[in-house]
Amino acid sequence: MTPADLKVRMTNPGLLPGLFKKQFELCQIKPGQTIAIVSDLGTRTEYIEAAFAAADMLGADIYEMRVNTIPGWTSVGVPTIGQCKGTLEALKACDMILIFHVPLFASWLKEVMNVGVRVQMIIDAPDDLFALQAPTGLKDAVMYAHRMYEKTKQVHVTSKAGTDLTYSCGEYPVMSQYGFADEPGHFDHWGVGLIHTFPNEGSASGRVVVSPGDVVILPYCRYIQDEIVLEIADGHIQSIEGGLDAMLMREWLADGKEHKNDKDPYALSHLGWGLNPQCRWDSIALYGDSPERSRAASRCFPGNFLFSTGPNTQGGGKRTTRGHYDLPMRNCSIDLDGNRVVDEGRLVDPKMIVPREAR
Numbered sequence: 001m002t003p004a005d006l007k008v009r010m011t012n013p014g015l016l017p018g019l020f021k022k023q024f025e026l027c028q029i030k031p032g033q034t035i036a037i038v039s040d041l042g043t044r045t046e047y048i049e050a051a052f053a054a055a056d057m058l059g060a061d062i063y064e065m066r067v068n069t070i071p072g073w074t075s076v077g078v079p080t081i082g083q084c085k086g087t088l089e090a091l092k093a094c095d096m097i098l099i100f101h102v103p104l105f106a107s108w109l110k111e112v113m114n115v116g117v118r119v120q121m122i123i124d125a126p127d128d129l130f131a132l133q134a135p136t137g138l139k140d141a142v143m144y145a146h147r148m149y150e151k152t153k154q155v156h157v158t159s160k161a162g163t164d165l166t167y168s169c170g171e172y173p174v175m176s177q178y179g180f181a182d183e184p185g186h187f188d189h190w191g192v193g194l195i196h197t198f199p200n201e202g203s204a205s206g207r208v209v210v211s212p213g214d215v216v217i218l219p220y221c222r223y224i225q226d227e228i229v230l231e232i233a234d235g236h237i238q239s240i241e242g243g244l245d246a247m248l249m250r251e252w253l254a255d256g257k258e259h260k261n262d263k264d265p266y267a268l269s270h271l272g273w274g275l276n277p278q279c280r281w282d283s284i285a286l287y288g289d290s291p292e293r294s295r296a297a298s299r300c301f302p303g304n305f306l307f308s309t310g311p312n313t314q315g316g317g318k319r320t321t322r323g324h325y326d327l328p329m330r331n332c333s334i335d336l337d338g339n340r341v342v343d344e345g346r347l348v349d350p351k352m353i354v355p356r357e358a359r
């Protein structure tokens with residue numbers, strides 16, 4: 001039995017309905033509202049039962065739509081909805097979707113959000129749902145950071161390890177997640193707390209040095225073991241040097257190429273930082289490296305610079321590539337138009353700092 005299995009078994013399934021009720025309250029679910037569940041063959045039955053019970057407790061209506069397509073963690077943009085006649089129309093008519101796989105970068109998601117449907121994604125293990133659920137103040141901190149990022153024109157990211165990256169912003173929207181889908185058309189992921197935007201096309205340049213202890217959260221779930229040096233120009237990675245970790249990144253991005261000269265996997269994608277104090281950098285060391293254990297925790301620990309490559313359609317861009325890499329990095333400093341908001345991996349603005357709740 002792995003530590004991850006043990007941890008899952010230590011969660012009392014009887015606690016889940018209460019946990020889902022609290023989440024629905026955060027999502028502003030009111031009596032008479034309709035929640036549509038989008039599940040798949042891999043969804044935990046106890047999550048569906050808990051959602052049904054929580055909706056009952058709050059006087060909301062709920063039903064399950066189970067699809068036969070199972071998008072993998074590494075294959076985003078899969079049209080799980082819309083292919084089957086009537087599914088898209090049904091989802092546009094509900095108040096909130098509860099989805100148990102990753103709908104990001106799929107075109108149907110935009111359609112439902114555009115008509116004001118809120119979307120709550122749940123893809124983490126039960127005890128992570130408990131431990132990482134949004135603490136008091138997280139939304140305020142995230143939205144404060146969001147507004148500051150929105151005004152920013154130029155970002156400079158540095159580190160003692162040698163990172164020296166600049167990019168400009170404004171072409172694409174800032175997107176934020178604070179763990180619950182409470183407002184019309186808002187997408188969120190239970191357990192997170194982060195903001196990001198996509199750099200202006202062609203603007204990113206410099207060097208990114210990924211160091212041991214940084215995390216690859218997609219497509220792999222592992223701590224970086226040896227340094228990766230990325231040279232960046234014209235918004236794209238030009239070279240990937242290092243040992244095993246560089247080899248993994250090189251191979252994965254090359255595998256995402258659709259033709260010989262395809263540069264899309266090498267484009268810089270969403271760039272931002274984490275703010276959820278419930279998330280722990282050492283979660284993989286504590287709970288094991290199965291993807292379910294690493295979706296929110298490793299992505300959102302406070303002050304990490306989340307570097308990524310690949311698609312940008314979620315922000316309104318045209319890249320749909322499979323070559324998607326997510327790398328939360330520690331010990332980086334982030335300056336927004338010369339104003340330091342993260343110093344060597346630590347949030348410095350008190351309005352972005354949220355106390356961790358003991359659970």
Ligand SMILES: [Fe+2]
Nearest residue numbers: 308324325326
């Ligand atoms: Fe990503």
